[in-house]
Amino acid sequence: MPGSPLPLGATFGTGPDGRPGTNFALWAGGADSVELCLFDEEGAETRAPLTEPTDEVWHGFVPGVLPGRRYGYRVGGRWDPWSGARWNPAKLLLDPYARAVDGDFALAPEVYGHIRHWPDPAAADTVRDDRDSAPYVPKGVVVHDEDDWADDHRPRTPWPDTVIYELHIRGFTRLHPGIPPELRGTYAGLAHPAALAHLTRLGVTAVELLPVHQFAHEEHLERRGLRNYWGYNSIGWFAPHAAYSASGTRGQQVGEFKRMVRALHAAGIEVILDVVYNHTAEGGRCGPTLSLRGIDNRGYYRLADDPRGYTDHTGCGNTLDAGRPQVLRLIADSLRYWVTEMGVDGFRFDLAAALARSARGVDMLSPFLAVIAQDPVLRRVKLIAEPWDVGPDGYRVGAFPPLWTEWNDKFRDTVRDFWRGAVPDLRDLGYRLTGSSDLYGWGGRRPYASVNYVTAHDGFTLRDLVSHNTKHNAANGEDGRDGTDDNRSWNCGAEGDCADPRVLALRLRQIRNLLATLLLSTGVPMLVAGDEMGRTQGGNNNAYCQDNEIGWVDWSLLDEPHWAAVRDLVTRLIALRRAHPVLRRAGFFSGRGLGARGLRDVAWFGPDGREMADGDWYGTALTLGVFLSGSDIRQRDARGGPVTDDSFLLILHADHRPAEFRLPGAPWAGAYEVVLDTAEEGSPRGGSGGGGGGGGGDSSGAAGTSGSPGAATAGGTSRPPGASGTSGASGSPGPGAAAGAGETVTVAARSVRLYRVCAAQRASGNRLDAPDWSSPI
Known part of the structure; x- marks a missing residue:
């Protein structure tokens, strides 16, 4: 039967x-x-020519073909690699x-459209291979x-409230002791209550799979006994990866x-x-013919000036x-x-700049971005760009249009x-x-x-970031050529494992510092699975091919008290962030006087307690205070009323020596209460200021000033917030203790301290008595 040209793909239904x-x-x-090639349970093939194309779509309805039936296509046409034409009906092609998808690609020369080992390498991709590939390819x-x-209820978490947790389906579940062995490494494993319990305990709002x-x-990996673990090598854009299914691969993976x-x-x-x-x-011109290359090589790919090859903006x-319309439609x-x-x-x-390319290069008015912007379904979901590729002018951080969020x-x-x-x-x-x-x-974009x-799947884990100065990628078998050398890491005095x-x-303190900085900053924070428990890859900063203990999360780390404490710190920092809208602002800071007291929404201080002047931004100081x-x-709650919150002073101190820091006095504060100090083994604390989770009070803050980093600007500015102003007794407040405005405190070497601020204090002689926390600034 002729069937219908729409929808594309295999659609089960009822015939005329x-x-x-x-x-x-x-x-x-x-x-x-x-x-059309149909395969029975024994693998026997039945071919049915599709003879009535409509608008370049070949179609037909086949009665009796039920769900679970396997199929593929053979597509014929000219073999002329010099013009980019690579049709070869001997190759069974996967429907995009x-x-x-059932099965996998075998390591066999038959999966190539050309003769793989032709005596003349320069002509290797030009001689057609007429051997049948069907036994060696998935269907x-x-x-x-x-x-x-x-019956499903999407969380629809607003962007400002989002905390992302990047994870690998297999790596996250493969070693989890609470997940049944038969479910580890699968979609069902991630759905298991033991996996969900960890995610909900942390408080993350989204998983990025x-x-x-x-x-x-890839063949070069399989020949070394390795596999593509991460999965950035797609060949089926509608099919969930079959190897992650615990229930079967004849369609069961979908459910x-x-x-x-x-x-x-x-x-x-x-x-x-x-x-x-x-x-x-x-892959490139000498790669296998698996799907699109055999369907219409010239219609799907960007070809090079020599049409035998490809433009490679992806590496x-x-x-x-x-x-192209057909690629956009796909x-x-x-x-x-x-x-x-x-x-x-x-x-x-992934590499979103490559998708935005047109004849003019990376183009923010490209067909791809236009299609996304006008689509009533897609414009309503979260859209994140990796805003670069490896082609010319491919680095486009900050350039994507509204609707888009970017890896920064x-x-x-x-x-x-x-x-x-x-x-x-x-x-x-x-x-x-x-x-x-x-x-x-610019352009109506927001902090989110x-x-x-600080870390992502590619690069060092957080533990490796503070344990290695150089990459250790020997297990990848590429003689150290793979993986970046620009790690910006510090091993804290010894390379790798150390007993000192x-x-x-x-x-551990550096890990706490990095986590606190991430989760107390404005924007959308992203954590990587295992960083909260000290996962290590042994210094491998490119574990894309390590489907083994190098790439998997080691849950036994949580049996060690110091890693369990890091996990608890992350939990409490996320709770702190959730409890305080000043930490997850939807708009940029104005740098203007706001509220009844007319204080700016952000101000920056040096250790002397004075607001930073222009020249201070160009020094080499490693201490920074942010009010x-x-x-x-400038946000509204669900009833339309103004959102207010506690105020905070955040101190970042990266020097190897302690710092004496004078807490800003009036009008910024009347008193201060310590909420977080990464020099301590514990986590956020404090007796008031919000429900933190796990035995500590939470509080937090926001930032930004006119003509400075925090302030919304058109085209950027030359300096950060609060470059003006002026502002004790030594001593550092203990856990949850109050400190007076203008008092000098000692901040430990390499640490983050967060204070909650109150507007006034009751004094009894020279003694600080109960601060008035009821009057937030």
Whole structure:
């Protein structure tokens, strides 16, 4: 039967005669022929030519083809690599719209469209290989798993309230002792109560899953006994990766993925997918013919000036041409499918600059960005760009349009530099702490356009960041050529494992400093699975191929009290952030006088207790104080009233020596209460100021000043907030103790201290009596 050209893919339903069957539709623009190949349980192949293309879509309805049936395509046309034409009907091709995939690609020369080992290497990709690839490649699976999600309740967490937790499905669950062995490493494992309990205990609001689209393993890795662990090698953009299924691969993986999403939603956690639409697993000109290359090589990829090759803006051998209608349709259809049918809440786009490329280079008016902006489904979900690629002018941090949030690597680099004691650019640090208005303070963008992170899946773990000066990637088998050398790390005095208690104590403090800086900064914080419990990769900063203990989360670390304490610190910092809107502002700081007292919403102080002047931003100081006013944060609550909060003083001190810091006096404060001190083994504390979780009071603050990092600006500014102003007895307040305005306190070497501020105090002689915490500034 002729069937229908829409929708693309394999769609189970009822034919014109009322019989059940499946409609198959494949776009193959320049092809001469398309054969549908159906496989029975024994693997026997039946071919059915599709003879009636409509608008370049080849289609047909086949009665009796039920869910679970496996299929693929053979596409015929010219073999002319010199013009970019690489049709080869001997190769069984995976449907890019397949909703499930069964099997894997074998390490066999038959999967290549050309003769793999031709005597003349210069011509190797030009001689067609006519051997059948069907025995060596996976097949698409007909799926019928419709779901209206009527019983699901999406958390719909606002961006300012979001805390992201980046995790790998397999790595997060593979060693978890509370998950049954048969579920470890799977979607069902992540949905297990033991996994959910850890996430809800931390208080994260979203998981960002490393790629779950069907992906392939590279030949060079398999020959070394390794695998593509991370999954940035997609070949099926509608299919959940079959290897992560505990229930089966004949379509069962679809239902299992949906149940995982439901379980996360029920726990109040959103699901964000890391998606790879910039390149495919087919690699460069000598790569295998698995799907798009054999369907229409010229129609899907950006070809080089010599059409035998590819424009490579991704470092992976090829780049999809997201400016072409058929590629845009594939991407948009895939995204909508994952939202409407699979229930996900957002996407992080790998190498997003490659998708925004047009003939003019990286183009913020590109067809890809325009399609996303006008789509009524996609514009309502969370959209995160990795705002760069490896092509010319590919670094575009801060350039993406409204609707988009970006990974902010400037936050990562600046915070790492500050805490390793590198000569800092205090202006840069000021901007990073306050939402990066120099990058995002234009076009209606907000502080939540910045995803702040110190570590991510690529690079050192947090523990390795404070334990290694150099990468140790020998296990990858690439002689140290892989992985960045720009780690901005510091090993605290010894490389790698160390038994010196002083080094270990310093490393733990540095971890606390980095976590506190991340979670007390304005923007959207992102944590990486395992950092809260000291996960290590042994100094490997590119564990993309390590599907083993190097890449997996080691849950036994939580049996060690010091790592359990770090986990508890993260829990309490997130609770602190959740309790105080001044820490998660939706708008940039104005730098103007606000509220009844007319105090600016942010001010910056040096150790002498005076506001920083212009020249102070260009010094080499490693101590910075930030006053965060909660008196008026220019937000409205659900009833339309103004949101107010406590005010805070945040002190960051990265020097190896203690610092004497004079607490600002009037009008900034009447008294101070310590809420957090990373020099202590414990976590946030204090007897008042909000419900922190786990035995400590919480408080927090905000930041930004006119003509400074925190202030919203058009085109950026030359210096950070509060470059003006002026402002005891020595001694450092104990846990939860009050300190007087103008008092000089000792801040421990390499530490973060957070004070909650009160407006007035009751004095009895020279003694500070009960501060009046009821009057926030």
